[in-house]
Amino acid sequence: MIAKELKKRNVRFYFIHFDTFQFTTLIVAANIELKIGESILIVKAAAKDFIVVHEFHKSSDGYKCPFFKGKRIIECKSGYKPNAIKDDILAASNPKQIILALCSSSSTPLFKDLKNYILKSKKLIVFENIDQNCQYRAIFEIAEWICDRNYTKYFVYPDSFYDTFFVENEEEIGKYSNEIYLFWNQRDGFSEPQTAFAPRSHKSYYIGYSPYDKDDNHTIVKRAEILKGKYHKLELSLSVDINFLPSLTQEAHVDPKIEQLPKILTEKMDSKIPVIGFFDNSSIICFWNEKEKCYKFSEKWNGLYGKDLFMAFDKEKPMFFEEARESLKTHPSFVVYGNG
Numbered sequence: 001m002i003a004k005e006l007k008k009r010n011v012r013f014y015f016i017h018f019d020t021f022q023f024t025t026l027i028v029a030a031n032i033e034l035k036i037g038e039s040i041l042i043v044k045a046a047a048k049d050f051i052v053v054h055e056f057h058k059s060s061d062g063y064k065c066p067f068f069k070g071k072r073i074i075e076c077k078s079g080y081k082p083n084a085i086k087d088d089i090l091a092a093s094n095p096k097q098i099i100l101a102l103c104s105s106s107s108t109p110l111f112k113d114l115k116n117y118i119l120k121s122k123k124l125i126v127f128e129n130i131d132q133n134c135q136y137r138a139i140f141e142i143a144e145w146i147c148d149r150n151y152t153k154y155f156v157y158p159d160s161f162y163d164t165f166f167v168e169n170e171e172e173i174g175k176y177s178n179e180i181y182l183f184w185n186q187r188d189g190f191s192e193p194q195t196a197f198a199p200r201s202h203k204s205y206y207i208g209y210s211p212y213d214k215d216d217n218h219t220i221v222k223r224a225e226i227l228k229g230k231y232h233k234l235e236l237s238l239s240v241d242i243n244f245l246p247s248l249t250q251e252a253h254v255d256p257k258i259e260q261l262p263k264i265l266t267e268k269m270d271s272k273i274p275v276i277g278f279f280d281n282s283s284i285i286c287f288w289n290e291k292e293k294c295y296k297f298s299e300k301w302n303g304l305y306g307k308d309l310f311m312a313f314d315k316e317k318p319m320f321f322e323e324a325r326e327s328l329k330t331h332p333s334f335v336v337y338g339n340g
Contacts, residue, residue, distance in 0.1 A: 003015075015244070017158055020157075021138065023054065023063070025130055026101055028138045032099075032125075037057070039094070040056050041097075043114065044103045045104070049078075049110065050075050053071070053073075055071075055091075055095070062156060082117050098121070101127045141154040165238065166207070167238050194239075204226050205224050230304075231253055231254055232279065234253060237251070261295075275295070282307060284305075285297070308322075308337070310327075311336045312326075
């Protein structure tokens, strides 16, 4: 809702997670400028027995932390060996700089060891506190990026492992995992949309949201209108922008294999018998046209696009197709369709 209002007023914006702002502040405070391909390690010490390591690589788009390999949580139990902790921190990386940040109100023995022994080198930059001036500078750098997306000197790609978006059209969202057509999370990035073909349906498709740690907590974020017109399938496209705002587009798709069916039947069928083809929850019928000496789609069966296969039993006499589809509005439990 906030984004919608800001867009309406032509206000540029960027929703930023606290961690991402913290990383930006540390890199700005350290005055680091890497070349493309170089990396830094940010080591955060907030407790007495573990540390969190983020490995950022510089690209033309800014600082990126690989989804799986970029973040490491390292336990440092009593009696730990400094060399072993150092190996765990560095892993296979060769960083240009290492930033050690104290993320608690007071120093700990572990932080002192990291500072004085484990990570001590010319590459190490230590911050026991960050003054407000550095935060102001970080805000300025973020504002520069908002105004000019090509300005990526200190831009840190957002770090959020909590959000998952999916596209389906079941009434009980998230219940039927085999009906999920599109799925997005952080590892998929922000550049390319996720695409998939889905059946034409009497139910609208929507974007659902699911926190990664709560499988049963699904929420509809945005519902699309049912696409009007004639087509075989829908080409769905799910995009997520840098603010984790998703959007769904639908395009009508005519299946070339179905479109070519009369020609294929004319070339390969000798018996000239009628042919019924099924796709998704629909069917098409082809008849031999004696006058034109070829197969043609049955216009009484909606031609190239066929009919959706619905059966309704809410009245004494069963109803089919469009008549049955009307019963979905009043007695959906009496309508049979799909693979079920």
